[in-house]
Amino acid sequence: MLKAAIDRNSPIPIYYQIETDLKKRIIRREWDKNQQLPTEIELAKHYNVSRITLRQALAELEKDGVISKQRGKGTFINSDPAPYVNNLSYTLISGDRIKQQPYSIAATVLEQMIVTDIFPDVYEHLELKPDDRIVYIKRLFVLNGKPLAVGRSWISAKIVPDLENTPLINNSLSQTLQRKYRLHANLVEDFMEVVRSTQSECNLLKCAYDTPLILIKGTSFFDDNQPLEYSNTLWAGDSVRFRFTMHDADDGFIIGP
Structure with a gap:
């Protein structure tokens, strides 16, 4: 060996x-x-x-x-080792960033509230003013009891009335937006990078200090290019692996089904 x-x-x-x-x-x-x-x-x-x-x-x-x-x-x-999510398909499916099948990833809502004093880039991505009310949702994603990711979402309160007090359908934001508010994203612009974990993220994800995290952040849009949601999700880099499907287009290869 x-x-x-x-x-x-x-x-x-x-x-x-x-x-x-x-x-x-x-x-x-x-x-x-x-x-x-x-x-x-x-x-x-x-x-x-x-x-x-x-x-x-x-x-x-x-x-x-x-x-x-x-x-x-x-x-x-162990006969049932800790889960390792392999080859998650990174595609836009029914408003979700990540195609979870065949994995059953459960979400738990940690925070759901109206916020006003937030980072300027949130207002910028949502094309809002600093005094506009924004709904903030923070969730923890878990597979077989093992935390995999921490997700944060921001949406203009004007387009989702009382969302801060509305339980998410199956703890899914996309399902809630579609079924309750009839809102559906037609375009998503995301960015992916690797970052270091903070102590609070280590505590949530139960990972070792300095575990690399895969950060996916971006904005979803309506047909008219108006922003719907700004989000960022931190995935435990030692527990997940993403598969990108790319196909040829006129201006090069693009990610898509």
């Missing part, structure tokens, strides 16, 4: 690099469910690190429910 590539000049902690590599190997089924991992001595030798560093990586995997330690026996792959 070849030595694993650990970048010792990277700002990413070595234990986290090992944790990520082990998680990828487990996802690839290098070891079967309930199978015992190599010993700490063997893994430390494989990654060319101390046992202390190796134990940090294993502790994170155990915290995430990927492995479990059995006293006097060793470390084993």
Whole structure:
């Protein structure tokens, strides 16, 4: 077995690099469910690190429910490892940014209120004035008990009367906009980038400090190019992977079904 590539000049902690590599190997089924991992001595030798560093990586995997330690026996792959959402289709489907099937991602509303004192870019993207009332919704997305993402949305209160007091249908903003308000987006402009997590995001997503997050932010529009919603969603970079479908167009390849 070849030595694993650990970048010792990277700002990413070595234990986290090992944790990520082990998680990828487990996802690839290098070891079967309930199978015992190599010993700490063997893994430390494989990654060319101390046992202390190796134990940090294993502790994170155990915290995430990927492995479990059995006293006097060793470390084993859990029969139902922590979920890893693979190849989420990034397309506009029924007003949602992410096609969730076949994954059942549940949303929990954390905040739903009228806000006025917010960042200027929110007003700019929604083409509103600083004294306009805006509905703010913050949600936590979870798969099989594991937090995957934190989403924030802003919508002009003028087009969604009393939304701040209206329970979301299935905790879905897009379903609520379509069924209750008859609002549907016909165009979405999104941007994706990788950012560092803050302490509050680590607490919500139950991830290690400095876990990379995939930030998707953008604006949805009506037919007449009027903004409907401005949003940003932070996905745990160690738990999701997106698939982009692109097809040829006159001016190059574009993302789409």
